[in-house]
Amino acid sequence: MSAATATAPAADARIPLRGHLRHTGALIRRNLLWIKQDPESMFDALLMPVIFTLLFVYVFGGSIGQALGGGQHGYVQYVIPGMIAMMSMSLSQGVGTGFSQDFNSGVMDRFRSLPIGRGSVLFAKIAVELARMLFATTVLMIVAVLVGFDIHHWGGLFATVGLSAVFASSIMWVFLTLGVVLKNAQSVQAMGFLVLFPLQFGSSIFAPTKTMPGWLKAFTDYNPLSTLADAARGLMVGGPVAHDLWVTLGWSVAITAVAAPYAIHKFRTKS
Numbered sequence: 001m002s003a004a005t006a007t008a009p010a011a012d013a014r015i016p017l018r019g020h021l022r023h024t025g026a027l028i029r030r031n032l033l034w035i036k037q038d039p040e041s042m043f044d045a046l047l048m049p050v051i052f053t054l055l056f057v058y059v060f061g062g063s064i065g066q067a068l069g070g071g072q073h074g075y076v077q078y079v080i081p082g083m084i085a086m087m088s089m090s091l092s093q094g095v096g097t098g099f100s101q102d103f104n105s106g107v108m109d110r111f112r113s114l115p116i117g118r119g120s121v122l123f124a125k126i127a128v129e130l131a132r133m134l135f136a137t138t139v140l141m142i143v144a145v146l147v148g149f150d151i152h153h154w155g156g157l158f159a160t161v162g163l164s165a166v167f168a169s170s171i172m173w174v175f176l177t178l179g180v181v182l183k184n185a186q187s188v189q190a191m192g193f194l195v196l197f198p199l200q201f202g203s204s205i206f207a208p209t210k211t212m213p214g215w216l217k218a219f220t221d222y223n224p225l226s227t228l229a230d231a232a233r234g235l236m237v238g239g240p241v242a243h244d245l246w247v248t249l250g251w252s253v254a255i256t257a258v259a260a261p262y263a264i265h266k267f268r269t270k271s
Helices: 008-014 017-037 039-068 071-090 093-105 107-113 118-146 154-181 185-201 214-222 224-236 242-269
Strands: none
Touching: 017 039, 017 118, 039 071, 039 118, 071 118, 071 154, 071 185, 071 224, 093 107, 093 118, 093 154, 093 185, 118 154, 118 242, 154 185, 154 224, 154 242, 185 224, 214 224, 224 242
């Protein structure tokens, strides 16, 4: 362990809250400038909502919509709130891969040699990824309106975006941890796929869960993406909200409480 790493907790303790906020703001600006210099890094936030919306609406919308009793238009009303939930999970992976790349390129070694709050580096990463998620959600809603989605409750839409941001920020702590402990960005991406794939497709995002086998339905009932998607539907289209809202918030608090301290600890002590 290097001397700079060993003295990191003590250095953090000497930095006042205003200093942490100033450091976080400077690092956010640094990350945004990096995106400006590398606009290709925004392609996933731009193209993912377009491709997934068109794919699921026009490939599966007819058959699943017929089963729902509303045809393709009915499926659009069902799947778009779920897509917002999916965006919050899919784009969260980027914070881990980017963090790993910064380690391997030596950027993090430079940050950890500076007299800045170590937590500021992680909070800045999360803030920028949340901005990318909001951009992707805006693109998603534009495409959604073009394919026939009806925004019944504008307040519900903004509440859904806020709830998705809260959940996404909790998941980002998990991927930040992976970005620290795994050796490279490819490993983070592979591990992220293994986590994301069953959570996304074993949920109510794309189709109702009542026809699923009992063992799978039991999994979806406890899957936070199901409760997030169902809460989003209740807020945006109408229906029950309270139970799914509180369960999603509970998951977000629990994940953050476990993952955030561990991610900060691993970042401070990584040799």
